[in-house]
Structures are given as structure tokens and as C-alpha cells.
Amino acid sequence: MLIKKPSDIRPSEITSEANYMNRRTFIRAGSIAGASILAAPAMAAVVPDQPRAKLQGVIESEFSTDETPTSYEDVTGYNNFYEFGTGKEDPARYAQEFDARPWSITVDGHAEKTGTFHFEDFIKPFDLEERIYRMRCVEAWSMVIPWVGISLADIVKHYQPTSKAKYVAFETLHDPVRMPGQRRRVLDWPYREGLTIAEATNPLAILAVGVYGETLPNQNGAPIRLVVPWKYGFKGIKSIVRMSFVEKQPDVSWRMAAANEYGFYANVNPEVDHPRWSQASERAIGAGLFAPRKPTLMFNGYGEQVAHLYDGLDLRKNF
Ligand code: MTE
Numbered sequence: 471m472l473i474k475k476p477s478d479i480r481p482s483e484i485t486s487e488a489n490y491m492n493r494r495t496f497i498r499a500g501s502i503a504g505a506s507i508l509a510a511p512a513m514a515a516v517v518p519d520q521p522r523a524k525l526q527g528v529i530e531s532e533f534s535t536d537e538t539p540t541s542y543e544d545v546t547g548y549n550n551f552y553e554f555g556t557g558k559e560d561p562a563r564y565a566q567e568f569d570a571r572p573w574s575i576t577v578d579g580h581a582e583k584t585g586t587f588h589f590e591d592f593i594k595p596f597d598l599e600e601r602i603y604r605m606r607c608v609e610a611w612s613m614v615i616p617w618v619g620i621s622l623a624d625i626v627k628h629y630q631p632t633s634k635a636k637y638v639a640f641e642t643l644h645d646p647v648r649m650p651g652q653r654r655r656v657l658d659w660p661y662r663e664g665l666t667i668a669e670a671t672n673p674l675a676i677l678a679v680g681v682y683g684e685t686l687p688n689q690n691g692a693p694i695r696l697v698v699p700w701k702y703g704f705k706g707i708k709s710i711v712r713m714s715f716v717e718k719q720p721d722v723s724w725r726m727a728a729a730n731e732y733g734f735y736a737n738v739n740p741e742v743d744h745p746r747w748s749q750a751s752e753r754a755i756g757a758g759l760f761a762p763r764k765p766t767l768m769f770n771g772y773g774e775q776v777a778h779l780y781d782g783l784d785l786r787k788n789f
Contacts, residue, residue: 515593515620515679517693519571523685525598525618533674533775534602540613542682544756549689550607551708552656553642553649560651561689568648570692570709579639579715582630589693593679595628596620600683601676603699605706606738606770612752617697618680623671625713631667635715639664640696643711657723663696663707664720664734668779674699674772677710700772702736733789737780738770742789 517525539545551561554568573589602616626638644660646652652659669675678697679686686692691708698705704724714720724732731745740750751763769776780788 515596515598517590517593517598517679517685519685519693521685521687521692525680525683525685528598528600528618528680528683531599531601534600534616535604535614535771537602537604537614539602539616539682540754540756545613545615545681546687546689548613548755550703551651551689551691553651553659553661553709554689555651556656562687564650565688568688568692570688573693573711575694575710576712577629577714578712580632580635580717581715582632584629593620593694596624598679599676601678601697601699603674603697604770604772605697605699605703606752606766608702608704608732608736608744608749610747610749610752610766611755612764612766613755615697616682617676617678618683619676619678619697621673622675622677622696623673625677626667626670629713629715631715634717635667637664637666637716637718637720638670639712639714639716639720640707640710641712641714642707642709649709658726660711661707661723662720662726663705663722664716665696665698665705666779667715669698669776672776672779674775700738700769700776702738704732705736735780735783735785735788737776737785737789738766739768739785739789740766741768742786 516527547562548558549561550558551565554561554564571589574586575589575592576586578584598618598620600616600618602614604612605615606612640663642661643649644652646659665675676697677694678691679694681687681690686695691706691710694710695708696706696710719734722734725734738749743749749766752766753763754761767773
């Protein structure tokens, strides 16, 4: 994502007017999906293993933005997922063969409950919620995405981290046969990310298992990925196989690749420029070529919910 300079952006990466027009169709599809959303709390999360299967028993979240979601086509066609190539259209093209089942997730480190769990068992104790979030990529583009996910705070509490656990570290599957992009050393595999315990237990953080009311497409990180809407998109690690409760700040992929460009915190901050571009504004994907850029908001507009997590921290040094 970061290796590209603006001059490298291919015309195919620029959203066409046709996409913009198509968006209306997807908004309609979205409101049909919305009809299956129930008000009552779900009993146990169940996620079918087929692609594009409707998710049942999804609760609406109080944290959703009322902004219009980006089209399904853009959300699932313009992606970063280096395990399937470095171009924006590569994941949609090359992740189709990927089979996200069977899947298991290992929980380890400083917690009362640890172990390796089948994906189905891992998600079962929790509610599924639709969270329509504003998302901001470090590359200065943004989307509004109707995720379906599970509160990460609920998941963390379930495993009962001990007082030694200061951070939660995540890892993506490392399997160059199933993820052919890992045959190239564009990153030090597996992809890694991490949050402080306070960040992981903030009500906004979720592990997503769906989008647009349906199971998560492979290119978006099937079967389960992190979503942290006040941070740059690269924190949203996809296809998670490990969640570790650790004492020390974990190594995270983009910081390992270029520590001067990508910090551990990665909070959306219009006041701190990326070394190669300004962070002050963003291009809304799908808004059309001539749409004006939007000003980027501190913490991506979620300051009321998360600014307190960083009290006393110099956000220029801790970028
Ligand atoms: N997770 C893994 N495993 N590999 C990746 O290359 N890219 C990150 C993040 N998660 C990435 C990843 C980046 S740079 C972004 S912007 C988001 O995924 C994009 O998520 P989306 O394609 O679902 O919008």
C-alpha cells in the first residue's frame, strides 16, 4: 500500500462514474439486507461457510454512522490484502480460490482461557451486530462500510486476560500455498497487528465476519478480521488465526517494514503528515472523479469515543 507514490496510481484504480451510478443499486440491495436485521438480541452467532450467504439474527448497532455506504462493488473490489497481490484489484481476483474452511483460531498468552478453537465455536458465544463505520486508509482514501461483526471487548473479556496482558496481538494465516502473495517477501509474513488492551476493549473495535449483511468475501479477510474505525485501515488485519495476550508492545507488519512511516498507534490524525503525503484530506471511493476531497477528521470522527484512550500521550511522537 505504501510503496506507491501518487504518480504510480493506475487509471484502473480511479473509481469510474459507472461505479458511482451502480452504487444506487447497491444501496437498494443494502436496504433489502437491512430488512433481515432483527431488533432482539441474537442467541449464538452462526456464520454459514458459503460465500455471500445472508447472516441471520444481526442486531443494529448504536455506533453506526448514518452516512451512505460505499457500493458493494467498491467495498469488495478495491482492497489491500498483500497475501493476494499488491494491486487494489488483485485481492478480488486472486482470493476467489481461497477456502476459508476449516478455520481455527488460537488464543494464547496471559489469559485464564486459552486454546485453539474452530471458527464456529470461537464466534458462537457472541452477538452479531451491523456496524456501519467510516473507514480511512493511510493512502488518503476513505469508504463507509456496513460491517457485521462481534464486539472485540466481549471477545477479550470472554478469555479473561490477566493483569500481565497489556496488549492483544493478532496474526494472519501463514500459508504460501493458500495465500500465493506470501511467496514474495513484500512483507515479513505472517501479517501482524496489535492493540493495547484499552483499545481492544473500547466498544468501537470489532472482529468482522460479514459485510452488507452477508458472509465476508475472501478479499475482505474471510472468515474473520479486525475493524478499528478510528485507526488507519492497515490496523484491520484480515483472516486472523491467532490472538495473543502479551505484556510487551508487539511487532506489527507495517512498522516492521517502515518504522518512519507507520507507527504502532496509527490513529487517524489530519495534523500529522505521512512522510510522503498529507493526511489532511481524503478521497471518498465511489464519489466520482470530480467530487471534492473531504477534510479528514481527528480519530476519523470517533474522538468522542476514543480520545480519552490517549490522554497524556504525545500523538506526534506516537503516530
Ligand atoms: N491484512 C492482511 N492480512 N494483509 C494485508 O495486506 N492490508 C491492510 C488491512 N488488513 C492487509 C490486511 C490494509 S493496508 C487495509 S487499508 C485494509 O486491510 C483494507 O481492508 P479492506 O480491503 O477490507 O477495505
